[in-house]
Amino acid sequence: MDLRLKRILIIAPAWVGDAIMAQPMYARLKQRYPQAQIDVLAPAWTRPLHARMAEINEAIDAPFGHGELKLRERWKLARQLKARGYDQVIVLPNSVKSALVPLLAGIATRTGWVGEMRYGLLNDVRMLDPIKLPQMVQRFYALADEKDAPRTQQVPHPVLTINPADRTAALQKLGLSTDQPIIAICPGAEYGPAKRWPARHAAELAQQLQQDGAQVWLFGSGKDTEICAEIAALAPQVINLAGKTSLAEAIDLLSLAKVAVCNDSGLMHVVAALQRPLVAVFGSSSPTFTPPLTLKAKVVTLDLECSPCFERVCPLGHMDCLNKLTPDRVLKALKEISASCNE
Structure with missing residues (x-):
């Protein structure tokens, strides 16, 4: 084990789910060093995620948005990073732009997958074998090791840590109670509507859960207010939190859920990293x-010929992959995972 002091910079992903899937890699780096x-260098809005990862020392805000070149800003940032004296940078996004700042900063070891033909920008460049590393979390994790290291270690699941005082403050701010079991529904998916379970299905499920004595909380960002409002109109007793919480508050409140129902989205990965069913x-x-990425999950999918x-x-x-996926199938899976986690 190498015990030398090492300063490592991570160019982190901008998506919630991807950012969470990078956490096992940070744990592996801490194991090695x-x-x-x-x-981490990442968009400012991802700070709540990195603040809940015990391995991260500091989050540095990236001053440019998705797809923006902004060469002057990148050069200025590179000068600031050069002064910090990083020994290594690991570039997780596959774009050319994400590898520019590390080069300009003169960081000695610049690690990452080939991506958009980044020879020269990276000097510890890796060639991806998608058969050996089919999952994104595996691809991130592999970058924490040497190029030719054997892939024998199982990738641990991501973990987010919660401060109970912050969680209590979020409950008080929003006037929420934990007297009844809480079931979270996260009906959004920023990628697009083909990943969103229909609102009418979510509303029918919510009504059944309420009849069984649970309270249902809807979670989502401001972009999810429309679908959450549609669910709330069909199931008026739900507590609609979409657009009313910060990301930090949403994470803390999701940790209270007895179980959650999520699309393939960033909040799905948040719930998994909180070890909630x-x-x-x-x-x-x-x-x-x-x-x-958890043992406390059940996946529901129709596996149609046209999907994925x-x-x-x-x-x-x-x-059809979502319209024909009826609420009774999700309710059955929900009851099964709840029962298995209570055994």
């Missing part, structure tokens, strides 16, 4: 590539 200082609903995407298509909008116009 116990005294290491690990910083969950039912994951898959439509256009594949649980083989981005599954919920990985499209944002159903190319056939019917979205």
Whole structure:
């Protein structure tokens, strides 16, 4: 084991789910370099995620949005990073732009997958074998080891830590009670409608859960207010939190759920990393590539001939993969995972 002090910078993903799937890699780096200082460069809105990862020393805000080149800002940031004296940078996104700042900062070891033909930008460049590493979490994790290291270690599941005081503050701020069992429904999926279980199905499920004595909380960002409002209109007793919480508050409140129902989305990965039981609903995407990384999950999918298509909008116009996935199937899975976790 290498015990040398090491300063490591991670160019982190901008998506919630991807950012969470990087956490096992941070744990592996800490295992290899116990005294290491690990910083992440990521969009400011991901700070609540990294603040709940015990391995991260500091989150540095990336001053550019998705797809923006902003060469002047990248050069300025590179000068600031150069002064920090990083020994290594690991670049998780596959774009050319994500590898520019590490090069300009003169970081000695620049690690990452080939991606968009990044020879020269990276000098510890890896060639991906998608058969050996089918899951994104595996691909991130492999970058924590040497290039030719054997892939014998099982990738641990992501873990987010919660501060109970922050969670209590979120409950008080929103006037929420924990007197009844809490079941979370996360009906959004930023990628597109082909990953969103229909609102009418979610509402029918919510009504059944309420009849069984649970309270149902809807979670989502401001982008999910429309689908959550549609669910709330059909099931008026739900507590609609979409757009009313920060990401930090949503994470803390989700840790209170007895069980959650999620699409393949960032919040699905949040729930899994909080070690809460969950039912994951898959439509256009594949649980083989981005599954919920926990033993406390059941995946519900119809495995139709046309799926997974990985499209944002159903190319056939019917979205049978989710429209035909009825609430009774999800309720059955929910009861099964709840029972198994209570054994």
